[in-house]
Amino acid sequence: MKYKDYFYLLLMLFIASINFNLFLKPLNLVVGGTQGLSLIIHHFIPISFSIIILIINIIMFILSFIFLNKKITISLVISTFIYPLFIKLTSNIDFININIILIIIIVGIISGITNGIIYKLGFSSGGISILSPLINKYTNIKIGTVNFIINFLIMLLNLLIFGINNLIYSLIIILINSITINIILYLKRK
Helix, strand or coil: CCHHHHHHHHHHHHHHHHHHHHHHHHHCCCCCHHHHHHHHHHHHCCCCHHHHHHHHHHHHHHHHHHHCCHHHHHHHHHHHHHHHHHHHHCCCCCCCCCCHHHHHHHHHHHHHHHHHHHHHCCCCCCHHHHHHHHHHHHHCCCHHHHHHHHHHHHHHHHHHHHCHHHHHHHHHHHHHHHHHHHHHHHCCCC
16 A cells, blocks of 8 residues: 555545534434444443544454454554544534535535545445454355445434434435445546
8 A cells, every 4th residue: 555545544534524523423413334323322321422433443443353354454453543533633623504405415425535535545444334244254144235234223223313304314415425435436546
């Protein structure tokens, strides 16, 4: 990997942390993954989001180290520790109260760009996404299916805790995120 790839990884993690603190956190927009799980956990246990995310990331890092390929685990070191740090550093950003549809579009595009670039660079954002290859390794359930089930359960909790409107907003964000990731991954890398 080139040093500039690590710079871009850090930049994308920083932008993702701003996206989380600026929009997802204040509106409780649970879009699956570690961020969504942290919003749900915080609803019941009001501790720092950066601490919740760090704990989840460390647990997943340990599981990856024990059960998965060491190359995958090594790539997680940066995301595991730097992302929660960025969440903490950007935690005092003030929410921008604009039209909810505009927020949904912005959040979906930013999430898609940051995730797409991280994947394109060959890195992982870590967190609970590690469960997908882990469960696949021991059950032969397809990674996409495992990922869907995990995020479906998180979204079900979203519905039960934050309501139907929040669920609909979150699903739209996930759709925009997925489309944006696919666009980023299909662009030629220079």
